[in-house]
Amino acid sequence: MSTDFQAGRVSLGARLRELRTEAGLNGKDMAARLGWQRSKVSRLEHGKQTATVADLEAWAREADASEEAKDLTARLRGLESQQRSWRRQLVAGHRGVQERYVVEYRSTSRLRGYEATVVPGLFQTPDYARHLLLHNAELMQTPRDTEEAVRARMQRQAVLYESGRTFEVMVWEGALHALVCPREVMAAQLDRLIGMVGMDRVSLGVIPLGVPLKLSPKHGFWIFDESRVIVETVNTELHLEAAEDVALYGRVWDRLSEAAVQGTHVHRLIARARAALALS
Structure with a gap:
C-alpha cells in the first residue's frame, strides 16, 4: 500500500473520530448505533480499514452530521484515485x-x-x-x-x-x-x-x-x-x-x-x- 494512500486513510479516520466525539459518543456507542463490531469502528478511525461509501453515509447519519456525508465521500474518492508523480517514480x-x-x-x-x-x-x-x-x-x-x-x-x-x-x-x-x-x-x-x-x-x-x-x-x-x-x-x-x-x-x-x-x-x-x- 502506498504511503500517500495510507496517509489519506489515516486522515479520513481522524475525521470520523472527530464527528463521533462531537456527537458525544464513545466507540462502543457508535458501534451499537451502526450495528457493527466495536473493532470495525476502531479500524476505521485508525486508518487500518478502508471505508465504503455506505459506511461513511451511515457514520455521518448516526453522528447527527448527515451534511458531512458528501465531504467524507469526496475524501474516499481521493484515496481511490491515486496520483503518482512521474518525477517521484x-x-x-x-x-x-x-x-x-x-x-x-x-x-x-x-x-x-x-x-x-x-x-x-x-x-x-x-x-x-x-x-x-x-x-x-x-x-x-x-x-x-x-x-x-x-x-x-x-x-x-x-x-x-x-x-x-x-x-x-x-x-x-x-x-x-x-x-x-x-x-x-x-x-x-x-x-x-x-x-x-x-x-x-x-x-x-x-x-x-x-x-x-x-x-x-x-x-x-x-x-x-x-x-x-x-x-x-x-x-x-x-x-x-x-x-x-x-x-x-x-x-x-x-x-x-x-x-x-x-x-x-x-x-x-x-x-x-x-x-x-x-x-x-
Whole structure:
C-alpha cells in the first residue's frame, strides 16, 4: 500500500473520530448505533480499514452530521484515485517502473488497453522502446538507465505468451504514423505489429482515421480486470479504483471498440503506414 494512500486513510479516520466525539459518543456507542463490531469502528478511525461509501453515509447519519456525508465521500474518492508523480517514480530511472508493470500484468486475467499516440509497450521493439525512454528521460530530467529499462520492458512482454490471460488492445491509427523514432526503427516496429495480429490470447484493433466515432479518441488508458484503471499523463500516473470510474472507462472502451477494425483490416492499415514511410 502506498504511503500517500495510507496517509489519506489515516486522515479520513481522524475525521470520523472527530464527528463521533462531537456527537458525544464513545466507540462502543457508535458501534451499537451502526450495528457493527466495536473493532470495525476502531479500524476505521485508525486508518487500518478502508471505508465504503455506505459506511461513511451511515457514520455521518448516526453522528447527527448527515451534511458531512458528501465531504467524507469526496475524501474516499481521493484515496481511490491515486496520483503518482512521474518525477517521484523515476527518481532512480525507468527500470523500476517497467518491473512493477510485470507484477501488475501477472495479477490480471483480462487486460484492455487503448493508446492514441504510441505503440503499446507490450508490442514495442527494443529500438522503438529505447527512443521513447530516452525522450522521456530527457523531458523528465531523470537518470538514464535506458538499457536496463529496455530489457525490463522486453521481459514484461513474456506475459503475452502465458496462459490464463487475455489482452485486448486498441490503437488510434495516428499512432502508426507518429515518427517518435527514425524511419527504419518505425518500419521494424510496424513489422512487429503485423506479427501480433492473430496471436492467441491477443486481440489487436486499430481505429482508422476518418471513421465515424461516438466520442473523441481521448487519452490512453488500461483496464485491469474490472477492478482498476491506469491512466498516464505527462506528469502523473493515475490509478482509478472507484467502481463508477472503472465502469466509465469500460463504456469509453466499448464506444471506441465499435469503431475499431480487426484482422485483415489491421494488416491493411499497418501496410498503409509502412508505405507512407517509404514515400516521405
